[in-house]
Amino acid sequence: MTYNRFFTDKLQWLYFYIGLAILLGLIVSFSNPSVLIYSVIVLFSALLAISLSTFFQHPTVLIKIILAAISVRLILLIGLKIYSYQNGLDGFFPGDVDALSYHGDAVKALATHSWFDALRGNLSYTIFVGFLYNLFGIDMNIPQLINLGASVIIVPLLYEIGDRVGGKKFGLAAVLLWTLFPSAIFWSISLLKDAFVVLGMVLASFLVISLSKRSVRLSDLIIGASGVALISYMRPQFLLAIAIPIVLYMAFQFLKGRGRFVRNLVIFVVAIGIFSASAAGDIVVETFGNSTSEEGVDRINEIALEGGSGIHIVTLFPAEIRWLIQLPFSIFAPFPWQWLSFSQGIYVLSALEMLCWYFLYYFIWKNRKEIFSSSTGKIIFFYASSIFLAVSFSLPNIGSIYRYRLAAMAILLPLIFYKKGDKKKKVDSS
Numbered sequence: 031m032t033y034n035r036f037f038t039d040k041l042q043w044l045y046f047y048i049g050l051a052i053l054l055g056l057i058v059s060f061s062n063p064s065v066l067i068y069s070v071i072v073l074f075s076a077l078l079a080i081s082l083s084t085f086f087q088h089p090t091v092l093i094k095i096i097l098a099a100i101s102v103r104l105i106l107l108i109g110l111k112i113y114s115y116q117n118g119l120d121g122f123f124p125g126d127v128d129a130l131s132y133h134g135d136a137v138k139a140l141a142t143h144s145w146f147d148a149l150r151g152n153l154s155y156t157i158f159v160g161f162l163y164n165l166f167g168i169d170m171n172i173p174q175l176i177n178l179g180a181s182v183i184i185v186p187l188l189y190e191i192g193d194r195v196g197g198k199k200f201g202l203a204a205v206l207l208w209t210l211f212p213s214a215i216f217w218s219i220s221l222l223k224d225a226f227v228v229l230g231m232v233l234a235s236f237l238v239i240s241l242s243k244r245s246v247r248l249s250d251l252i253i254g255a256s257g258v259a260l261i262s263y264m265r266p267q268f269l270l271a272i273a274i275p276i277v278l279y280m281a282f283q284f285l286k287g288r289g290r291f292v293r294n295l296v297i298f299v300v301a302i303g304i305f306s307a308s309a310a311g312d313i314v315v316e317t318f319g320n321s322t323s324e325e326g327v328d329r330i331n332e333i334a335l336e337g338g339s340g341i342h343i344v345t346l347f348p349a350e351i352r353w354l355i356q357l358p359f360s361i362f363a364p365f366p367w368q369w370l371s372f373s374q375g376i377y378v379l380s381a382l383e384m385l386c387w388y389f390l391y392y393f394i395w396k397n398r399k400e401i402f403s404s405s406t407g408k409i410i411f412f413y414a415s416s417i418f419l420a421v422s423f424s425l426p427n428i429g430s431i432y433r434y435r436l437a438a439m440a441i442l443l444p445l446i447f448y449k450k451g452d453k454k455k456k457v458d459s460s
Contacts, residue, residue: 067166068175075179076100083186085249089198092205096185099209103178107219111171121170122221129221133170136160140168154263155223170221177225181218184208184225184440187232187253192444194239195406204443211386212379213436224433227265231417231437233257234272238413241276242405268437271420275412279405344426353422360421360431362388368428380432387439393446401445414441 079096114121122130136159139148145164149157159173166172185205192201208214217224237254240246261268341363344356364381394401394411401407417438424434 064169064171067169067172071172071175071179072100072104075176075182078179079183079186082183083189086186086190086193088186088189088193088201091202092186092189095189095202095205095209096182099182099185099205100178102209103181103215103219106215107174107178110219126220126222129170132156132159132221136163137168140164155226158223159221174219174221177222178219180225180229181214184229184232187229187236188440188443191232191235191239191410191441195404195410195444196447200444200447203447207443207446208440211439212383213432214440216379217433217436222433223264224436226260227268227434228437228440230257230260230264231268231271232440234261235410235413235441238272238275238409239406242279242409267423268417268420271413271416274416274419275409278412279409341426341428352426353419356426357419357422359426359428360418360435363431364428380428390442390446394442397445397447407445410441410445414438414445417441 076096080093083092083096110123111121114123117124122133132153132155135149135152135156136145139145139152139156139160140163142148145160146157149160162173162176163169185208188204188208189201192204214228234254234257236250237258240250240254258269258272261272341356341359344352344359347355362384364384368381401411415438418435421431421434421438424430
């Protein structure tokens with residue numbers, strides 16, 4: 031397929047969506063303004079995802095996968111909303127305590143003279159929800175649909191990473207898994223920030239991967255910087271997960287005497303300088319301090335054990351090594367002997383999904399030599415591992431771990447069926 035034909039096909043889809051958006055706008059605007067807002071959010075998300083796919087020159091089959099990702103998420107969202115209202119949950123999903131907190135704090139803030147001042151010092155996502163409620167009215171469907179859109183935008187980004195790692199079929203495998211994996215679907219339609227966190231980490235991966243190449247694309251730097259900015263706002267402690275693989279890779283470059291070390295060092299020092307001067311730097315230092323101090327760990331343990339899925343054994347260890355004990359849980363939990371002990375549906379779902387991941391982990395282990403012989407595969411693996419490490423500093427609770435590690439699992443998807451000999455697109459520059 032030539033570029034001109036490719037671009038023309040994509041433009042036809044873009045024109046189709048624009049026409050559909052105008053038609054829906056005209057129809058719905060005369061009936062229900064809320065439905066119009068919902069339609070615009072979903073259509074804008076689809077257009078942005080397709081635009082990214084067009085920018086990266088992806089095959090047109092990716093449009094079908096983007097549509098499938100939207101459809102699957104919308105169907106589940108509608109089904110869960112019906113279930114929620116039928117069971118008196120007022121639109122919230124079962125066990126969605128954090129979502130209730132975000133929503134409740136935002137609603138209380140809107141009742142004050144200044145909602146922004148009322149939320150000053152609150153969680154960043156609560157401020158985001160408060161902003162949307164102030165702009166569109168109190169409607170939790172709006173932030174949930176925006177989260178859905180963020181999850182769909184990840185599709186072309188993951189495909190591009192997979193394509194750079196091993197070729198088109200690796201990109202397709204990654205996005206199909208992302209489209210259909212239960213946790214990727216469920217957390218993207220909840221009133222939670224996890225979809226944005228995963229989006230930020232996937233965007234930042236373009237910066238991380240670019241440092242392993244002989245030449246750095248300006249587009250990769252811009253995309254990566256946007257991910258770093260998003261993570262700085264949504265979950266600043268994950269910035270350490272971005273820095274760790276870069277430092278490790280620069281160490282390898284220094285030991286091997288590679289010329290790219292100086293270039294990467296300059297980029298990294300500049301980034302650290304900007305980061306240290308921002309509020310995100312203070313948040314990371316404070317979070318790390320709380321996660322390794324006795325007082326902070328005691329509070330974390332207390333919160334974690336309040337739920338039914340707290341990991342008691344982790345709470346028995348001192349603050350200095352607690353994260354090390356929690357690391358295996360961040361990667362492999364829930365373990366097989368825990369699967370039958372869960373009562374809530376979401377934890378049963380996590381057990382079934384973990385069973386699938388054990389098989390996927392096996393494929394990564396099986397192909398480890400090929401992965402580590404490639405600079406791109408190596409740095410992606412380090413990047414995903416550093417996210418798991420960051421998760422080990424969070425609450426020792428299966429529910430929290432299940433959400434927080436989603437970013438690491440998304441990054442690992444392009445490596446699952448990795449075979450260096452099958453690579454078709456660009457020769458990996460080591």
